[in-house]
Amino acid sequence: MFLDRDGTLTEPRHYPAHPDELVLQPDIGAPLRALQNEGYALVVVTNQSGLARGLLDTAILDAMHDRLRGLLDRHGVHLDGIYACSHHPDGTVHHYRKVCACRKPAPGMLYQAAHDLDLDLTRSWTVGDSACDIGAGHRAGTRTVLVGSRSSDAVPHLHGATTSDALWQLCLSLLGTSCRSPSPYRPHDRPETRGT
Numbered sequence: 001m002f003l004d005r006d007g008t009l010t011e012p013r014h015y016p017a018h019p020d021e022l023v024l025q026p027d028i029g030a031p032l033r034a035l036q037n038e039g040y041a042l043v044v045v046t047n048q049s050g051l052a053r054g055l056l057d058t059a060i061l062d063a064m065h066d067r068l069r070g071l072l073d074r075h076g077v078h079l080d081g082i083y084a085c086s087h088h089p090d091g092t093v094h095h096y097r098k099v100c101a102c103r104k105p106a107p108g109m110l111y112q113a114a115h116d117l118d119l120d121l122t123r124s125w126t127v128g129d130s131a132c133d134i135g136a137g138h139r140a141g142t143r144t145v146l147v148g149s150r151s152s153d154a155v156p157h158l159h160g161a162t163t164s165d166a167l168w169q170l171c172l173s174l175l176g177t178s179c180r181s182p183s184p185y186r187p188h189d190r191p192e193t194r195g196t
């Protein structure tokens with residue numbers, strides 16, 4: 001599973017630039033765990049042009065992603081990788097200012113992850129809340145799941161009103177009705193952290 005970060009795994013924010021600004025979307029632990037237990041790798045692919053715009057640096061981004069891993073870990077969900085595009089053609093930070101092959105809807109991050117983690121793109125899915133996510137997933141040859149109602153040139157294979165809905169749709173498609181059975185992961189199952 002290729003998972004967008006902002007607006008998909010976490011609540012939408014305008015250029016989040018601090019770990020505390022990452023807040024998980026509600027009720028995503030159980031479906032992510034179901035997919036993980038089925039053997040799917042969970043890989044975040046995120047456009048972070050805030051680096052090119054000088055709004056944050058790689059140390060902050062690393063701290064944010066440590067927090068994201070920590071938030072998901074509380075639900076027994078373990079990310080197999082996090083890929084971030086730091087570029088933008090109009091960036092103010094010289095070495096990030098460029099047209100790159102990784103900024104979604106380009107499929108570069110998906111190709112890189114597939115190479116690094118030995119993933120079969122034709123058996124992979126891309127989940128995101130924007131047209132660029134669906135476009136990247138489509139171009140990389142994955143199937144796609146759109147969260148929310150934004151329109152996209154590339155029609156997604158599945159759709160959900162919220163991230164939780166979308167992930168359950170995906171579980172249903174891949175695992176059938178058994179995916180809704182009570183999860184075995186109980187000890188740390190507790191309400192999502194809602195900020196600090």
Ligand SMILES: [Mg+2]
Nearest residue numbers: 004006007129
């Ligand atoms: Mg997004």
Ligand SMILES: [Zn+2]
Nearest residue numbers: 085087100102
């Ligand atoms: Zn890039």
